[in-house]
Amino acid sequence: MTASDAHPGGGDLLVRGARAFVRTGEVDAGGELDVLVENGRIVAVGSGLDAGGAPVLDANGRTVIPGLIDVHVHFRDPGLAHKEGWETGSAGALHGGVTSVVEVQNNPPLSVSLEALESRIEHVRARSRVDFGCLANLLPDSVPELDAMAKKTPALKLFLGGSTGLGGQTDRGTLRDLFAAAARSGRMVVAHCEDELMLRADKLKYPNATANEHHLVRSTEAEVSSIRLAIELCEETGAELHVFHISTKAGVGLVREARARGLGIGSSTAPHYVLLSCDDAPRLGNLLRVNPSVKTREDADGILAGLADGTVEAIGTDHAPHPLEDKQREYRHAPSGMPSVDLLWQLTYELVRTGRLDAETALASVTSRAAESLRIPGKGRIEVGFDGDLALFDPSETRRVIGAELPSRSKWSAYEGMELAGFPTSVVRRGVVAFEHGACTGEAGGAPLLLTPPTPH
Numbered sequence: 001m002t003a004s005d006a007h008p009g010g011g012d013l014l015v016r017g018a019r020a021f022v023r024t025g026e027v028d029a030g031g032e033l034d035v036l037v038e039n040g041r042i043v044a045v046g047s048g049l050d051a052g053g054a055p056v057l058d059a060n061g062r063t064v065i066p067g068l069i070d071v072h073v074h075f076r077d078p079g080l081a082h083k084e085g086w087e088t089g090s091a092g093a094l095h096g097g098v099t100s101v102v103e104v105q106n107n108p109p110l111s112v113s114l115e116a117l118e119s120r121i122e123h124v125r126a127r128s129r130v131d132f133g134c135l136a137n138l139l140p141d142s143v144p145e146l147d148a149m150a151k152k153t154p155a156l157k158l159f160l161g162g163s164t165g166l167g168g169q170t171d172r173g174t175l176r177d178l179f180a181a182a183a184r185s186g187r188m189v190v191a192h193c194e195d196e197l198m199l200r201a202d203k204l205k206y207p208n209a210t211a212n213e214h215h216l217v218r219s220t221e222a223e224v225s226s227i228r229l230a231i232e233l234c235e236e237t238g239a240e241l242h243v244f245h246i247s248t249k250a251g252v253g254l255v256r257e258a259r260a261r262g263l264g265i266g267s268s269t270a271p272h273y274v275l276l277s278c279d280d281a282p283r284l285g286n287l288l289r290v291n292p293s294v295k296t297r298e299d300a301d302g303i304l305a306g307l308a309d310g311t312v313e314a315i316g317t318d319h320a321p322h323p324l325e326d327k328q329r330e331y332r333h334a335p336s337g338m339p340s341v342d343l344l345w346q347l348t349y350e351l352v353r354t355g356r357l358d359a360e361t362a363l364a365s366v367t368s369r370a371a372e373s374l375r376i377p378g379k380g381r382i383e384v385g386f387d388g389d390l391a392l393f394d395p396s397e398t399r400r401v402i403g404a405e406l407p408s409r410s411k412w413s414a415y416e417g418m419e420l421a422g423f424p425t426s427v428v429r430r431g432v433v434a435f436e437h438g439a440c441t442g443e444a445g446g447a448p449l450l451l452t453p454p455t456p457h
């Protein structure tokens, strides 16, 4: 470990008089909860703690949860910063209770060399208000540098199906080589699983498609076939796999079955795959156009069952911002993707409020399980030794979503007008209040996430 990889420190703070969101071994949900942070790390959790000179944040009975880890965002900076950028993207993250993001670069400059990855990390460090991990791109071009990049990235991003400016890989031999190289580097493959050739064929099959047919143009079969292939490649090469933004019940079934066989395979989903369905397309039009497509209600139920049993480990937003005028083009010219990092906790909490997911699973899906799914240490728990990342909210307070008022750049939301709860009133990152009363506080300046060492095999 080099000096720059060491824990970046942070502030001292006592959060006093909060309530826990779920009952855990050491915390009684009914009692008052204090959390003491020193130099950015939690040093005590209990009640009646002494501040010992640290500043005090009085929770006044608000609920405290760990700062969220969004395992999948696109902030498009550098390259397409007019669509987002780290200043606005990370401000949006704090609004959603998110204190760490894992960023996927799908526009040039791609992270295909150590130099590109390091320069990206430095670019982000100066601009982000949250901690961050930058994924390296797994492409034939990046293979010679994978071992070097493995020390600087949580995982390697592979597109089996193309999306937003990046084509998918179609050749099985090439894919096998990429999985083998990932296994040698000791980092897991995080994959966008859609079968590129099926996508191309389906596009020809529906030449006059509208947003209402997007789930047919990017079909269930395309995702399922691609996940099946990715699992096969893991078996052949020993690579580990995390399927990003899983959107189908059948895909969840394949991951569940592979995990039962002892394979190192995990997955995550996004809020739109469990809160919305293709039935919302006539109402939302291109605003619902995302890749993979949003499927049926039955698929949403299958994904929720996967979250409940741990097959789907995490909920990440796949925050994929575009200006509203781009989304208002006719279907075939409109880009795919929606913003939602601003609402990650609010949308996750909605699953609890509507009885679709139990509180413990919902919280873990955006905190502890999210961190563990990509082996990010020190994040996602209110426990001694973990980073002092916290979000406070009043569970009884609800607000209507107004896209124009969200901090990220797009200023529109597929959840416009929806009444949600869980709006964070204060967000603390490594012991420093970073967001309060609806606005960011203090200076920008993020820290790269600590990484577990790669395990080559």
Ligand SMILES: [Zn+2]
Pocket (backbone or CB within 6 Å): 072, 074, 104, 318, 320
């Ligand atoms: Zn994505």
